[in-house]
Amino acid sequence: MKEIFTRTSVRTYKEEKIEKDKLTLLLKAAMAAPSAGNQQPWEFCVVTNVHLLEKLSQSSPYAGCVKNAPAAIIACYNKNRLNMPECADIDMSAAVENILLAAEAIELGAVWLGIAPLRERMDKVNKILSLPKELETFAIIPIGYPQNKQPQQNRFDEKRIYYKD
16 A cells, blocks of 8 residues: 555656566556456557657657656557457556556556647657557556655545545
8 A cells, every 4th residue: 555655656766677587577457457348458668778868859849858757668568459449448547556666666666648638749649659559559658767756645534535324
């Protein structure tokens, strides 16, 4: 539970490579996510190439932090694996959240950069990475060892809860 209450969006990273076993652990966490109808539409592209990270940093007005990350995971869904297409974004959201929580658990920092459903951004990322046509880009998750760690703000608001006993 600790990671839920300590995770923050990290956009500045140390110049330190991420161990491959840690990246694999993040991907295992992503694939452990719940999925509607067990369709598991996810596929992931792990980018550590500095030139590609630089290009990805220009794929969205909010993606600038990607150029200074030692790695980024691009979460995609495979259009050919959708028996419940209306739930693809929900499945992908669960997978991305698992990556963020797992990163926190192993002392990495990450941030969720939404690409979908904005077609222009999705196409730009697909083109930069030369992804197969059956993949739709969902999010970019830059990852690294945090430059500095801020405390999570308390978002709990009891006024938003309705009990019906």
